[in-house]
Structures are given as C-alpha cells and as structure tokens.
Amino acid sequence: MATVIVVTSGKGGVGKTTTSASFAAGLALSGAKTAVIDFDVGLRNLDLIMGCERRVVFDLINVIQGEAKLRQALIRDKRVENLYTLAASQTRDKDALTREGIGAVLEELAEEFEYVVCDSPAGIEKGALLALYYADHAVVVTNPEISSVRDSDRILGVLASRSRRAEQGDTPVKEHLLLTRYDPARVSTGEMLKVGDVEEILAIPLLGVIPESEVVLRCSNLGQPVILEEKSNAAQAYRDAVARFLGQEVEMKFLEQERKGLLRRWFRGAA
Amino acid sequence: MSITSFFRSRRKDKQSAETARDRLQIVLAHERMSVNGDDFLPRLQREIMAVVVRYVDIDPSQAVVKLEKDGDLSTLEIEVTLPKADSLGVQRVAS
Ligand SMILES: Nc1ncnc2c1ncn2[C@@H]1O[C@H](COP(=O)(O)OP(=O)(O)O)[C@@H](O)[C@H]1O
Ligand SMILES: [Mg+2]
Numbered sequence: 434m435a436t437v438i439v440v441t442s443g444k445g446g447v448g449k450t451t452t453s454a455s456f457a458a459g460l461a462l463s464g465a466k467t468a469v470i471d472f473d474v475g476l477r478n479l480d481l482i483m484g485c486e487r488r489v490v491f492d493l494i495n496v497i498q499g500e501a502k503l504r505q506a507l508i509r510d511k512r513v514e515n516l517y518t519l520a521a522s523q524t525r526d527k528d529a530l531t532r533e534g535i536g537a538v539l540e541e542l543a544e545e546f547e548y549v550v551c552d553s554p555a556g557i558e559k560g561a562l563l564a565l566y567y568a569d570h571a572v573v574v575t576n577p578e579i580s581s582v583r584d585s586d587r588i589l590g591v592l593a594s595r596s597r598r599a600e601q602g603d604t605p606v607k608e609h610l611l612l613t614r615y616d617p618a619r620v621s622t623g624e625m626l627k628v629g630d631v632e633e634i635l636a637i638p639l640l641g642v643i644p645e646s647e648v649v650l651r652c653s654n655l656g657q658p659v660i661l662e663e664k665s666n667a668a669q670a671y672r673d674a675v676a677r678f679l680g681q682e683v684e685m686k687f688l689e690q691e692r693k694g695l696l697r698r699w700f701r702g703a704a
Numbered sequence: 705m706s707i708t709s710f711f712r713s714r715r716k717d718k719q720s721a722e723t724a725r726d727r728l729q730i731v732l733a734h735e736r737m738s739v740n741g742d743d744f745l746p747r748l749q750r751e752i753m754a755v756v757v758r759y760v761d762i763d764p765s766q767a768v769v770k771l772e773k774d775g776d777l778s779t780l781e782i783e784v785t786l787p788k789a790d791s792l793g794v795q796r797v798a799s
Contacts, residue, residue, distance in 0.1 A: 481727070481731070486731045490770055501746060505769075651720045655723055
C-alpha cells in the first residue's frame, strides 16, 4: 500500500505547491517511487513548478473519467528518477473530481508507488477536502504569520473530522508542521512569530523550518523543485525535512540569523 | 561574497526571469487556444481509435496520443502498438 501524504494549509500562497514539488522530489531521491498530484482543478500550477507544463496531455480528471489511462497521464520527471507528476485539469469543473474516482486512482497508484503526495488547493472546500480525504500523513504548511496559523489550526480540525481515517475511526492522520518562509532576522527583531510560538499554538510535531529564500523564485522561474538546488538553505531545509519524515534525526537549521559581515550585509539579497 | 560573484548572481536571476517569460508565453498561448474551455484530446483519441480498430485488431489502451508544444510549433504524435505480425496474419485469415 502506498503512503498518501497531503500538503495542506487552508490558506493560499503559503508554499504548498513549492513544498509538494520539493517533498516529492526528496522522497524520489531517497529511492522511493513517488507521484505528486495537483488537486487544484482550474488553477493548476504544479506542472509549472515541476517544469513539465509542456508535457501535460492528460490530467487527473481525464483519468477519473476514463478518458486516459493512468500511465498516459503520469509525467515522468526528466531530472529525478522515480518521480512522476499528475497534473490537474485546467479546463474542467471541480465537480468532475469525485471521492470514488480519486480512491480508484490512488488504489491503482498504490500498485507501483511507495508515496503519493497530494498538493491541496487553498480553502476548505471540495478540492481541499478531497486532497486530504485519503491521507495517511498531512504536512501542514504554515507561515509565521497570524492568519496562516489560524487557517492551519482550522485545517487540523478538518483533518481530525473529515478525513477517511477520521470517518472510519482508524488511527488519525499523522500531522506534521512545516513552517515556511521563516525569516530569522525578522524573528530576532520581534517582527515575526518565533518557530516555538507557532509550534506551541498548533501543538503538532515540527517537521521542518524552511527559510525565506530568493532561490525559490529562481526555481519557479526555471521549473525546478527547490530541493534540487545544490547550495541553498531552503533546499537543505527541505532535504532535512524529508530525512526527518523518513525517520532520521536531523537537527533544525537556519533558525538563527546568519552572521554577516558588513560587506555581506550590504549585498544581502544577492545570495 | 565578492563583487564579481554578486554581479554574476544578479545575471543568473535575470536569465531565470527570461526563462519564466518564455515558458509562460508558450503555456498561455496553448491555454488560450481552447477558449471554449474544452479539452479536445480525449475526444480526438477516442475518435482516432474508433477508426483504427475498424482496420486493425488492437488494444485501444495501448495507444498513446501526445501533444508536444514547442514555441509556436505543436506536434501531435499518435503511437499505436500493432499486434505481432503472425497474429495479424491469423486475423486476416479469420476475417
Ligand atoms: N521559502 C520560501 N521563500 C521565498 N518564497 C517562497 C518560499 N516558499 C514559497 N514562496 C513563494 O510563495 C508563493 C506561494 O507559493 P506556493 O507554493 O505557490 O503556495 P501555495 O501552493 O500554498 O499557494 C510563491 O510565489 C513562492 O515562490
Ligand atoms: Mg498551490
């Protein structure tokens, strides 16, 4: 049986798609066959972030409606072995997504894949509910910002009541906090919530802290998961988060402001 | 970081923005093409397969339809795996 991981947040624009791409790539790099699915029907973006937008022919809804075979719709990554992307439909209606349809797709994926990463749309409507329904694990992407933390709390409530595991009285979905766009400099001046504060408020285990990084924009320009970037703090933080997910013990990095010389501080932003 | 690597990294960023612009132009040109909001590929595949199976006994699930988009050029690629020559022969005798 494949392990289903939903990347969710409630709030939009916090880094779910960025995280889904890097997390899936990280799992695939560990040697596990991994598929990442975009659930954002009508507003697909994962294909751009994975850099496979020109190779999308069939999408999740085509597969659900029997218009294409799953293997025709899975796009094999050109850089990372064992990594496949399943795009969302850009033209269909959300109503074409059904719980049964997704269940069937996940079941078929489970024959071959070890991990399935579900990139959730924002909100707590149908698309987001379906993305999390079959989850075994939830990576709750949160920014150190008041409304993001509140929305994450809300989505934790939804996970605890409306996932399949909740409905069937199984062991609950395993929740992981991933704090993204963390800026230690602003934390140290008291402008931004501390990681400890967010952890305490949401009261779920911390999987990782991804620093705010300029590399993220460059990677999305290029269509490449951040985790593949060699020398970047954000990439290292994603690699560590994946390692922790896989059971390794890795200390948290990039929680403190990097000490910069005067010259480096002047050129801050170029790094 | 040295001044030169500072400028180098700036240049790298500019290049990545150019890549982003090019990728967007291509993907949006194709998305706008189907303004009626209908993705025609599944229908196209079904209709092509309906014609092919009239002539050759194939498994429709073995067909692959691909649309490759490259700048202002799109190619439609249809790949149909035909049965082995001998089974094709048997087919001919039977029909
Ligand atoms: N660690 C980060 N540092 C800087 N920018 C980030 C980071 N993570 C995400 N972003 C940016 O935030 C925006 C939203 O990210 P995205 O992954 O699309 O969020 P979501 O899928 O939750 O809507 C994007 O512009 C992305 O480049
Ligand atoms: Mg997204």
